[in-house]
Each structure stands twice: as structure tokens, then as C-alpha cells.
Amino acid sequence: MRTIDDFTRPLEYVSPMDGLLGSIFRDWVEREVMPYRRRFDEDYRDHRLIHPPFKKLLGEYGLQRMIFPEDLGGWGMGRSNYMCTAAFRMFEEIARADTGMALAFGALFWPFLFIALEPHENRRLLEEFAPMFCETTEAVFAALCMTEPQGGSDIENIEIVKGSTIRTTAVLDGDEWVINGHKLWPSNTGGLAKLMAVVCTTNPGSDDPRDIAVIYVTSDTPGVTQGPPYEKAGMAADMNSDVWFENVRVPSWYRACGPGDDAKYFGEIMSTGNMGIIAWISGAMMNIYERLTEFVNRKKFRGLPLKENDAVAGVLADFAAHIEAIRIVGYQCARMCDRHDLYGPLWDPGLVAKTRAQRYLAMDRFIEVTGRVMNLMECFGADRDWDVEKHWRDLKILQLVEGSKQLCQIETARWFYECTTL
Amino acid sequence: MNDLELFPYPKNRLQKTDLDLAASLQDLVQKEIVDKRLELKEDYQGLLRPNLDKLLVEVGLQRMFWPEDLGGEEHNGPEAAYTVAAALEQVGRADTGLAYLAAHNLALQAALAMRENLDREACARFAPLFCDGRGPMIVSFILPVFGEDEKAPAWRGKSFQVKARSASGGWVLEGKGIRPTCSGADATLFGAWCAVEGEEAPAFILVPGDAPGLSRGPEFKKTGLAASRNADLDLSGVEVPAENCLFRGDLEYRRLLSWFYLGITATTVGGLLAAYQILKEWGDNRVIKGTGNIFKENPLTGALMGEIAQDISMSRLLAYDLAGMLADPSSFGDAGSDMVYTSALMIVHQVLATAERALHRTMELMASAGYAKEWQLERYWRDLKTVQCYVGSHELAKHDFSRWFYGARTL
Known part of the structure; x- marks a missing residue:
């Protein structure tokens, strides 16, 4: 039986920690998040259900430490050349269960990009803030x-x-x-x-x-x-x-x-944010694939599983094709963010524009194909228990994080066509 | 000019009573729903249910088609299609869910009490429920869905959810895990398209919400349509009189659906008009700081706003085109004919798909205000997507189109 792991993961790109991180996050998601996520919407104000899994992941497993240098109690990922490809895997696994958690997890590290990455590491500030994150088993957010x-x-x-x-x-x-x-x-x-x-x-x-x-x-x-x-x-x-x-x-x-440098390195937020958004799309699509597969096997049309209808199969194929393409684009994006020797610095306007383009294309495709999947599932597509609608709602919000789609388009056009007045 | 009048519709074909009804509904929903939305959001008890009462009972939408001598308004000629369109787009502008519920009610009235096909006996039995002023009739349909039993009897490939058998002068109904089109938790009347044991022709049977043997599951969570408190149902040996079977033929079933799709199309246009008003306020007042442009004056965002207006305008015209087809059976045929039914199905899918695109783009333009509940836009986006899901798969509806246009026989 096919699973989400049968979709292509570009093995040339994955981080050395990919397998380990993947299994840790997959296990955490299955045990700590999946059983509760359908009640998260009503928990938006108090995080009574949402906080405990974060405490385990960030505080007890120590993921909130990962960007800090090892000598300050961290994992040293800020100094690695695989931070983004590793993050892609983590983001994808979390987003499979809940994109909101994945964004909260990713956004926790944004403030530290200014001070934890080479060549602009700010040692004094890292020393100042590392204890807050590295010397506790409680979840701490930034x-x-x-x-x-x-x-x-x-x-x-x-x-x-x-x-x-x-x-x-x-x-x-x-x-x-x-x-x-x-x-x-x-x-x-x-x-x-x-x-x-x-x-x-x-x-x-x-x-x-x-x-x-x-x-x-x-x-x-x-x-x-x-x-x-x-x-x-x-x-x-x-x-x-x-x-x-x-x-x-x-x-x-x-x-x-x-x-000057605060503004310059702001570009790193945009590049990594764009990469993160593609990872979150990919993760959500993995889960939709899982739920959709169950749906089209269980539900019958003309006496056969729904998936055996040619017209339906066309929609299913489109969805799978988009997962393949979006994941590969996402890993390429992560690789571009990691390998400054090949693709230039993370804050470079060209890299920002390219990752913007990759991000908004992936999101547009997600919205279109997921809308079709919901419609294919008829009344069950809008049903919270089938999970697809949650991803559809969540990712529409994600589309508009860090600027609207039109801002992505403008930035892309400005760089590729050298527009001067946009 | 009233900003809703910017979007043309065939005003010349509407009667003065239609225009008056639309105008009074516009005022009513503005005061009772739109102006209170920020405070009450989608609170069912506080906002939605009281307004369902107002619309169906006080305004009288649930009395519209029934004969006068039975307490109705007897507005039951085919031209009532325009009334349905004009009324439901106003209600839909205020709350898509309320309009969606009203669309069920009006479609059932049209199926039973339309002048040309008036079923006098059925009207006499059911009109009092709608016309006695006791409360809103929340009507829900039980239609074929994707089932899980490959041997279950099916209608055009989808499984019937209810099986009926004739017994001692009445009907006995059975079904488990039934997913109605709305309001499983509180509907007062269900209309079920049932497979009939030992017979080929299905039957459309009305089941009172309080029928012994009908049990309701817990209200489940869904993307939108808060006014529709939906829940799955079980029917266990539910007995109803023989007269509760309203019809047995496809023609009558398609007639019901054609009217239902008109109601949904108008509801959808209402949601689009609401989105227009929200975006207009945004576009008039928001300044893009980098360039100093008012939002609507930026070439990119202005173009996108134009495209959204185009989508709304075309959708409104299509809704009234459908009303025009139903209003003129001498030119287009019976509402249940293949051509009118197929057209209704095409139009409802076209308008819902257009609405999905327009709402997506409106949200994109408004960025975080698009998805923050405070700005009220996102509920239309959720509601209309939910309606689209309940209308059914566009992919499979295309088979209906092919049957009509290309004579496909096996789809």
C-alpha cells in the first residue's frame, strides 16, 4: 500500500539529520498532535490543548535550542549548511498534522536569524538569550x-x-x-x-x-x-x-x-519564510493525500471505490502530481537557502525574489487542487472529521503571511524584469 | 446609487412586488444582521435563529407559494423564480447560511405548490405547517451521496441514503448514518429521495423531524454555514403515511432540484455582493504606503478588484438567467426537463466556482483582514465553499452535462 513516504524526497538535498528528525517528528505528531487537532480551532484563545505538545517538542525534546551555538547549550544549526533542508523536513512533518503549529514553531526562530547566522552572528546577544531557551524544559516562544x-x-x-x-x-x-x-x-x-x-x-x-x-x-x-x-x-x-x-x-x-545591517539581513526572514511556507504546504498536502486516499477507497460510486472512476482519477492524479512538484520545488528552495556558496547569501534580493516566486506558485497550486479535492468529497469535504477543510482554511491564511500574494508578484517581477517603479 | 445596483440584472422582468420585497429585505437584514454581525458574529441563538424566524415567518418566505385559502400568499406562478432570486440574494448578502436554509424551504414549496403542477391534496396536508405562524419550518433534504456499501441501490451512481418499503397503507423508512443537506440537528421536515424496496422508481418522501424512530447524532463541525446545524441521522422503522410520498418520477425530482439550484445560485450571488461591499470599503480607504496610492488606484490591485467585480456581475446575470428559464416554461420547458435541469446544474456550479475564485482573490487583496473574523469576509469564503461541497462534485456533474449535450448514455 502506498504511503506518503512514496512521494519523491530529493535525496541529494536532504540534511544529514533528515532521517532522525523525520522519525522524531513523525512519532511526536502521531502521539501528541493528531489525536487532538480537530479541537484546536476552539482552543485559539487559551491553547489548553495546543500547549502541551509544544512543551514536549520545544522544551522536553529541546527543539527550541537548535539554532543556538553548541557551546551555549544549543544544537549549532545556525552555523550549519543544512539548516533549511533540515527545517524543511521538520516543518513538513508538523504541518502534516497542523499548519498553525508548524508556523508557530518556525516563527520562533525568526528573531534569531539576525544574530545566530554567519557571518553576522552576534555573540553577546546569543549569550544573553540562550539561557532563556536552552536551560529549561518549558516551551519558550519568541x-x-x-x-x-x-x-x-x-x-x-x-x-x-x-x-x-x-x-x-x-x-x-x-x-x-x-x-x-x-x-x-x-x-x-x-x-x-x-x-x-x-x-x-x-x-x-x-x-x-x-x-x-x-x-x-x-x-x-x-x-x-x-x-x-x-x-x-x-x-x-x-x-x-x-x-x-x-x-x-x-x-x-x-x-x-x-x-544598515538590520535592514540587509531582513531578507533572511523573507527567504527562510518562503521556504517554510512551501514546506508547510507540502506537509499539509501529505495529510490530505492520506485522508483522500482513505475517502476514495471507502466511498463507492457505481458499485466501485470512488478512485476507480476515470473522472475522479483525473482529480486524484492532479493532486498527486502537485505534491511531487511542490515538494521538489520546496527542497530546491531549501537547498538554495542553505548553500550560499552556490546560490548567494540568504539575504540577497535575487534569492528573496526567487523564493517568493516558488512560494506563491506552490500556494496557488495548492489552493486550486485542494479546492477541487474538497469539492470531490462533496458534503464530507466540508466536514471537520475528514481534515481536508482544516488544511484548506489554514493554508489560505498562510498564503497571506509575510505579505499578500500581490506583494510576492511585485517582488518577483521587480527582480526578474528589473522594474524600477513598482 | 445603491451600490448593489451597480451590478446589472434584468430589473425590467421583476414585478413591483419583487422589487419591494428585495428592498424591504435589504433594510431588514442590514438592521437585524449586518449591523449586528461584529458583535454577535455567527452566534446561532443570538443572531441566526431569531432571524430565521423573522425571514421565514414574519416576512413570510415560507408562505410564499401556498394557496391563499390554505394561508399562503399564492405567489406560485413560474414568475416566482424572480422573487426567489431577488429575495435570496438579499438574505445571502447578510448570511449565506440563512439563505441556504431558505432555499430548501422555497424549493420544497415550488415542488408542491407551483400553479402548473399544484398538488392540492399535498398542499392541504403540508401548508398548515408552513402557514400557521407557529415557527420556522426548517426544511432539509436527504439526497444520494457516496456510500460505503457497493451493493446499495444507487441513483446515477450515488447511494440512496434511505430505503423505503410500502407497508399497511404507508411507508416504512430505514437508513443509518444519513448525511442531510442541512440542519440535521434541528430540521422540522426532511425530504428524502428514497430507494423503494422491490421497485425501480425512487420516491420522494417527507419525514417530520419528530417522527418516532428518527434519531439525530451530535451536531458536527464543518467549514461554514453556521445557520445550518447539521448532524447525521438514523431512521429506524420510521413510519409515515402514504400521502407523504410527494412524487416518484425523475421529472419531479429534477424540478425540485432546479428550483433548489436557483435558490443556491441567488444565495451565492448574495455572498458575492457582501464580499464586494467589504472589499469596496477596504479599497476606498486603504493606502499603500510605499507608493502613496489608495488601494483601488494601484494598477495591480485595481485590476484584480475589477476582475472580482466582473465575476460578481456575470454571476448575478447568470442567476437571473436561470430565474428567467424557470419563469418561462413555455419557452424553455418544464423546470424538470433535461434542458432546464442541466442548465440549472451548470449555472449553480459555474457561479459557485466563480464565487470561490472571487472570494479567494478578495481575501488575497485584504491580506490578514481577509482571514481575521473581525472583518467578516472570511465567513462568506467558508460558507460558499461549504455550499459548493453540499451541491456536489463538479467532476461528476459534468457527466450530466455530457449526457445532455453529447447524448452520452453510460456515464
Whole structure:
């Protein structure tokens, strides 16, 4: 009997840890997530069901440590050349059960990309924050605070806007930054985040990238307020809220990389985010394949399993073909993010544009074929117990994370066609 | 100009009473549903159920077709198709789920009380349930689905969910794990297309929601349509009088479905019009900071908004085209004829697929506001996808199209 493991995984690309990570995550998903996930939607506010599996994965298994250097108690993946291919496998396995969990897991590491990757590792900040994540068996979450009320995803459009729309300000007062502003939508907020990386401007209205500052703030710092979680169409495990910063004071050395470099390395968030989204699509499709296979074997049409009808088989084939293609594109994307010697640095605008293109293509294809699968399943396609509709809802949200589809299109066109006014 | 009037429809073919009904429904749903949505969201007890009562009982949608002497409005000529379209797009704009429930109710009325095919006896039996003002008649259908028993009797390849046998002047009905089209948890009347033991012709039989032997499972969770509290059913030796069988033929069954698809098409257009209004507010006020453009003035987003408006406009025209076909049997044939039924099926699938695309794109344009419950858009996206699933597989519906257009015999 065919399984999800019969889909092609490009073996030339996989990380040395792929098999081990795959089995750990598969086992965790089956035992800790699958039995509960159909009740996650109603758990969006409290995470009573969602938090225990995170505690096991992040705290007890120690996955929250993986990006930190080994000498600080981490696994040293930030210094490896397989961080993204390894992450692809982990993301895919989690997303098979729940894309919201996969996003929350991935977003936990975004704030650390600025300080944990070569060649811009910030040792002092790593030493400062590593104990929070590496010396506990509790799940600890971090958040990257980007989006603002007035600009939506404009901040993510950093190449053209160059930070000029950022309203969250950071003013140097002696040896402290004073931060004021209002952020929307960061993953892992709503009270979850213990540490935040906040995208600020040191000179409001400026389009000089040197005025973009990424500054770390622990959530217990006076003046930080996380609002209640938003209610969304899905993705309950990805908790989001408003976050307010009112005269928040942190040491001056809490800035990630410094003038110019904070903006430059922001591209790493986009590249890895795009890679992650393809992995989450791939994982969700694996689970849809599993549930769809059960459906078309169990359900009958004209006295035969549904899958034996030629017209139905056409839809099934399209779905399988898309899994094959999306997974291969995803691994290629991860490889491009890992191998700077072959594909250039992770923050390079060309890499950002290419991963944007791969991501939005994969997502468009997912939405189309999964919509057809739901329709094929008729009334059962909208049924929570068959799981497909959950993935359909969750991934639509994922399509719009880190900027809308149109932003992806603009960035892709801008790079490939050298557009100058978009 | 009322922004809903931007999307053309054959206003000249609607009667003044249709336009008045649409206008009063527009006001009513705005006040009672749209304006309260942010506070009440999709709360069934607080928002949806009270408005189901208002629409079906107070406004009187559930009395529309029945003869006057039985308490109805006797608006039961084929031109009522326009009334159904005009009413349900207004209700659908406020809440797709409520309109979906009303579509069931109106389709059953059309099947029973349409002037040309009026079944006087059946009307006399069932009209009081709809016209006595006691409460809303929540009508649900039990139609063939993909079953799990390969030997189960089937209609066009799908398994009947209910088996009926004639016994002592009535019918005895059996079925397990039945998935109705809506409201399994609280429907007051089910219309089941049943396989009949020992006979080839199926039977459409009405089953009261309180019939002994009918048991309801727990309400299950689904993508959308909060107004439809659905649950699976078991029928165990349910006995109903012989008169509860409304018809035995495919023609009458297709007639019911044609009217049902009209209701769903209009419901879908209503959802699209709601999405238009939400996106318009967004496009009028949102500024793209990088360029300083108002959202609708950006060439890319403006073009996409234009495409969405095109989709809505074409869908509305198709809905009224279908109403026009049902309203004029002398030109197009009976609502149950192959041509009208096939057209209705094509139109409902076309409009639902168009709606899916338009809602996806509207969400994309609104980004996080598209999926945040606060902005109210995502519920239409979930609702209309759920409706599409319940209407059935487009892939297999194409076989119906091929049967009509190419004379395919074995599909």
C-alpha cells in the first residue's frame, strides 16, 4: 500500500539529520498532535490543548535550542549548511498534522536569524538569550514584530519602502533604546512570547535603510503589552495579537546587527519564510493525500471505490502530481537557502525574489487542487472529521503571511524584469 | 446609487412586488444582521435563529407559494423564480447560511405548490405547517451521496441514503448514518429521495423531524454555514403515511432540484455582493504606503478588484438567467426537463466556482483582514465553499452535462 513516504524526497538535498528528525517528528505528531487537532480551532484563545505538545517538542525534546551555538547549550544549526533542508523536513512533518503549529514553531526562530547566522552572528546577544531557551524544559516562544496598523504588509516590502512607513520608533537615550509603537499580527504573541525582535525606525519617515533597527525586547519589560489573541478563519496554534510598546527601555546593545545591517539581513526572514511556507504546504498536502486516499477507497460510486472512476482519477492524479512538484520545488528552495556558496547569501534580493516566486506558485497550486479535492468529497469535504477543510482554511491564511500574494508578484517581477517603479 | 445596483440584472422582468420585497429585505437584514454581525458574529441563538424566524415567518418566505385559502400568499406562478432570486440574494448578502436554509424551504414549496403542477391534496396536508405562524419550518433534504456499501441501490451512481418499503397503507423508512443537506440537528421536515424496496422508481418522501424512530447524532463541525446545524441521522422503522410520498418520477425530482439550484445560485450571488461591499470599503480607504496610492488606484490591485467585480456581475446575470428559464416554461420547458435541469446544474456550479475564485482573490487583496473574523469576509469564503461541497462534485456533474449535450448514455 502506498504511503506518503512514496512521494519523491530529493535525496541529494536532504540534511544529514533528515532521517532522525523525520522519525522524531513523525512519532511526536502521531502521539501528541493528531489525536487532538480537530479541537484546536476552539482552543485559539487559551491553547489548553495546543500547549502541551509544544512543551514536549520545544522544551522536553529541546527543539527550541537548535539554532543556538553548541557551546551555549544549543544544537549549532545556525552555523550549519543544512539548516533549511533540515527545517524543511521538520516543518513538513508538523504541518502534516497542523499548519498553525508548524508556523508557530518556525516563527520562533525568526528573531534569531539576525544574530545566530554567519557571518553576522552576534555573540553577546546569543549569550544573553540562550539561557532563556536552552536551560529549561518549558516551551519558550519568541516573536518577530513587523506589521503595523497603518501599513499592513508594507514593512515586509522593505526593498521599495526602505522602512519609510515604519511608525514604531527607537530613540537612543544614553545607553538605552526607548521604543514606542504598535505592532499587529506577530506569530507567537497574544501572551505567548517571552522575547520579541521589534522592527523600528530610528528616524521616522526616513527611507535610509540605516535607520531601520531590529531591537530585542523581553516581554516582561515595563511598557510591553500583548493583547488577546485574534480570532481567525483557522491556524489556531499560531497565536497573534496586537503588541504595544510604551516607553519601553532596553540596553543599547540589544540592537541586532547595527545600522544598515538590520535592514540587509531582513531578507533572511523573507527567504527562510518562503521556504517554510512551501514546506508547510507540502506537509499539509501529505495529510490530505492520506485522508483522500482513505475517502476514495471507502466511498463507492457505481458499485466501485470512488478512485476507480476515470473522472475522479483525473482529480486524484492532479493532486498527486502537485505534491511531487511542490515538494521538489520546496527542497530546491531549501537547498538554495542553505548553500550560499552556490546560490548567494540568504539575504540577497535575487534569492528573496526567487523564493517568493516558488512560494506563491506552490500556494496557488495548492489552493486550486485542494479546492477541487474538497469539492470531490462533496458534503464530507466540508466536514471537520475528514481534515481536508482544516488544511484548506489554514493554508489560505498562510498564503497571506509575510505579505499578500500581490506583494510576492511585485517582488518577483521587480527582480526578474528589473522594474524600477513598482 | 445603491451600490448593489451597480451590478446589472434584468430589473425590467421583476414585478413591483419583487422589487419591494428585495428592498424591504435589504433594510431588514442590514438592521437585524449586518449591523449586528461584529458583535454577535455567527452566534446561532443570538443572531441566526431569531432571524430565521423573522425571514421565514414574519416576512413570510415560507408562505410564499401556498394557496391563499390554505394561508399562503399564492405567489406560485413560474414568475416566482424572480422573487426567489431577488429575495435570496438579499438574505445571502447578510448570511449565506440563512439563505441556504431558505432555499430548501422555497424549493420544497415550488415542488408542491407551483400553479402548473399544484398538488392540492399535498398542499392541504403540508401548508398548515408552513402557514400557521407557529415557527420556522426548517426544511432539509436527504439526497444520494457516496456510500460505503457497493451493493446499495444507487441513483446515477450515488447511494440512496434511505430505503423505503410500502407497508399497511404507508411507508416504512430505514437508513443509518444519513448525511442531510442541512440542519440535521434541528430540521422540522426532511425530504428524502428514497430507494423503494422491490421497485425501480425512487420516491420522494417527507419525514417530520419528530417522527418516532428518527434519531439525530451530535451536531458536527464543518467549514461554514453556521445557520445550518447539521448532524447525521438514523431512521429506524420510521413510519409515515402514504400521502407523504410527494412524487416518484425523475421529472419531479429534477424540478425540485432546479428550483433548489436557483435558490443556491441567488444565495451565492448574495455572498458575492457582501464580499464586494467589504472589499469596496477596504479599497476606498486603504493606502499603500510605499507608493502613496489608495488601494483601488494601484494598477495591480485595481485590476484584480475589477476582475472580482466582473465575476460578481456575470454571476448575478447568470442567476437571473436561470430565474428567467424557470419563469418561462413555455419557452424553455418544464423546470424538470433535461434542458432546464442541466442548465440549472451548470449555472449553480459555474457561479459557485466563480464565487470561490472571487472570494479567494478578495481575501488575497485584504491580506490578514481577509482571514481575521473581525472583518467578516472570511465567513462568506467558508460558507460558499461549504455550499459548493453540499451541491456536489463538479467532476461528476459534468457527466450530466455530457449526457445532455453529447447524448452520452453510460456515464
